[in-house]
Amino acid sequence: MAKGRTDFLLLLTLALALPSTGQAMHISEGILPPKWAALWYAIAIFFVAWGLRDLRVKSAREPFFKPMVGLIGAAVFVISCMPIPVPIAGTCSHPCGTGMAAILIGPTLSVVVSSVALLLQALFLAHGGLTTLGGNIVSMGIAGAFTGWAVFRLSRRAGLSPWAAAFLCGMFSDWATYAATSFELASALHGNSSFLHMFAAIGASFLPTQLPLGIFEGVVTAGVYRFIAVRRPSLLECLGVEARRCPLVPQKTGGAK
Amino acid sequence: MKKVMVLSALVLLCAAxxxxxxxxxxxxxxxxxxxxxxxxxKQAGRPARKPYINTDQGDLLLFFFLIAGTAGGFVGGYCFRELFPPEKKP
Structure with missing residues (x-):
């Protein structure tokens, strides 16, 4: 038990020790033309509605589900506005936390928590924009969460250990987020030039920063998974992450109330 | 506890x-x-405009980041205690 706590403290302290100034993947206000902004909003609204429906269903089934969504929401909010300096690139960027969220609460609810995080950042932290909120939800919430979730499930089905699957989930969800941002920018801004050429150029510009950061996000995701597996494995079973019967017996909470 | 203290000191040293x-x-x-x-x-002719609610003025953004970090930390910590209650010593 102490080992799990120590691992978590180490990861958390490392994560908190790294922030510097700068911002990251968010598409800023006014960059997307209105028709593209509207398209991404329409897609985002569909997924947010799907996630809210899932939240109602799952909360009614499992009493611990709401605090879990609250914890993950807070983590995604803090992680996605935490710039991390990448020495080999000389720039800063942030992890997203949506891979970890997708493993624990599922991809649709990850879209919901990402939407809340991105909305708060656009309103109060000059991070992203209100007109580009739909685009940012699609890249961070939808692309990041669904890719991470699919990678985790496929890796487990292929026989990989949970830690390796969680690592791959975190890494690919980060890269998918930035690939989706590149797609959104290229599709809206390529003009008369080739879409593919612009998509590749934007993706290549993200590469020096995101390649190491994606690996870092994979390590953090695996660390969080390990912490929960050691400290309270029944949570993973009841969340459907591990395919076993849910043995959870309601526990007395330790003074948070 | 001693192990955690040593580890925290090591992490702080690494951070420094x-x-x-x-x-x-x-x-x-x-x-x-x-x-x-x-x-x-900007190269494509669609430069970013200033945010509609621009908190990036002087130390205002720092203040909002502090509020956001505190609120996020509080919500996260509260829910964490719900999900991972302290272990009871026999």
Missing amino acids: GLTFLLSRQSGNWAGVDEVVVEKIA
Whole structure:
């Protein structure tokens, strides 16, 4: 038990020790033309509605589900506005936390928590924009969460250990987020030039920063998974992450109330 | 507890070393939204505009980041205690 706590403290302290100034993947206000902004909003609204429906269903089934969504929401909010300096690139960027969220609460609810995080950042932290909120939800919430979730499930089905699957989930969800941002920018801004050429150029510009950061996000995701597996494995079973019967017996909470 | 204290001290030392090394590097540490997203948008003729609610003025943004960190930390900590209650010693 102490080992799990120590691992978590180490990861958390490392994560908190790294922030510097700068911002990251968010598409800023006014960059997307209105028709593209509207398209991404329409897609985002569909997924947010799907996630809210899932939240109602799952909360009614499992009493611990709401605090879990609250914890993950807070983590995604803090992680996605935490710039991390990448020495080999000389720039800063942030992890997203949506891979970890997708493993624990599922991809649709990850879209919901990402939407809340991105909305708060656009309103109060000059991070992203209100007109580009739909685009940012699609890249961070939808692309990041669904890719991470699919990678985790496929890796487990292929026989990989949970830690390796969680690592791959975190890494690919980060890269998918930035690939989706590149797609959104290229599709809206390529003009008369080739879409593919612009998509590749934007993706290549993200590469020096995101390649190491994606690996870092994979390590953090695996660390969080390990912490929960050691400290309270029944949570993973009841969340459907591990395919076993849910043995959870309601526990007395330790003074948070 | 002793183990956690030693580990925390080690992590703080590592963080101090990392900060020293990073501060001596030549990078400007701009975010990728500035060096990639905004640069490409500007080249394509759609430069970013100022946010509708612009908190990036003086120390105002720092204040909001502090509030956001505190609120996020509180919500996270509260829910964490719900899900991972302290272990009872026999």
